[in-house]
Amino acid sequence: MAEVMTATPTMGTDGIEWKLCNVSKNACGSGKPQDPYPAIDLGPNTGPQDVIFVINDPAHLGIKFATNAFWMMPGKGKHPTNPSVDSNNQITGVLQPSPSVLIVSDKNNGNQQWFSYRLNFVDNANNTVNPIDPDWKNGGGGGTHAMSNPLATAGLLLSLASLLAILFVIYQNSSLRRMIAGGRSGPASGNPG
Numbered sequence: 001m002a003e004v005m006t007a008t009p010t011m012g013t014d015g016i017e018w019k020l021c022n023v024s025k026n027a028c029g030s031g032k033p034q035d036p037y038p039a040i041d042l043g044p045n046t047g048p049q050d051v052i053f054v055i056n057d058p059a060h061l062g063i064k065f066a067t068n069a070f071w072m073m074p075g076k077g078k079h080p081t082n083p084s085v086d087s088n089n090q091i092t093g094v095l096q097p098s099p100s101v102l103i104v105s106d107k108n109n110g111n112q113q114w115f116s117y118r119l120n121f122v123d124n125a126n127n128t129v130n131p132i133d134p135d136w137k138n139g140g141g142g143g144t145h146a147m148s149n150p151l152a153t154a155g156l157l158l159s160l161a162s163l164l165a166i167l168f169v170i171y172q173n174s175s176l177r178r179m180i181a182g183g184r185s186g187p188a189s190g191n192p193g
Contacts, residue, residue: 062124
């Protein structure tokens with residue numbers, strides 16, 4: 001399962017302002033006290049999940065995720081200032097397949113716990129713009145599997161493709177060997193050609 005979040009930048013009086021939407025739950029917010037950002041809320045016993053963040057830039061402001069785009073710390077309502085992912089080993093991978101997409105894999109197991117996270121952005125000249133720092137709730141329970149980590153998934157698929165290629169080569173070689181052996185046995189056995 002995956003939750004999809006869109007981050008839409010606009011130019012405000014204090015720089016870039018954000019509208020963050022949890023598309024999966026049809027909830028949006030601007031980060032202001034009267035209109036808070038929606039929290040990521042992974043249900044209990046729903047197992048590992050990916051959260052996909054997408055920058056929606058209809059104004060063509062050139063905003064993209066920063067190199068160190070995702071920070072996290074335990075606790076609700078905090079504002080991470082340290083460029084690290086302190087998730088009590090819940091976050092298993094952060095993948096940035098393009099400048100406007102970020103995928104975060106979460107085990108969502110153990111006890112229910114709250115985190116605060118921060119998304120960092122830059123403009124087209126690589127200048128830092130205002131971040132987003134909402135909350136993240138792990139419902140807990142469930143287990144882990146390799147598919148909850150995009151990097152592990154890619155590695156697994158690559159391994160399977162390699163295994164299939166090796167098996168195909170072995171099959172082709174064994175067929176070729178039988179064909180060569182069959183071709184040699186006819187004339188060598190004294191059978192008329």
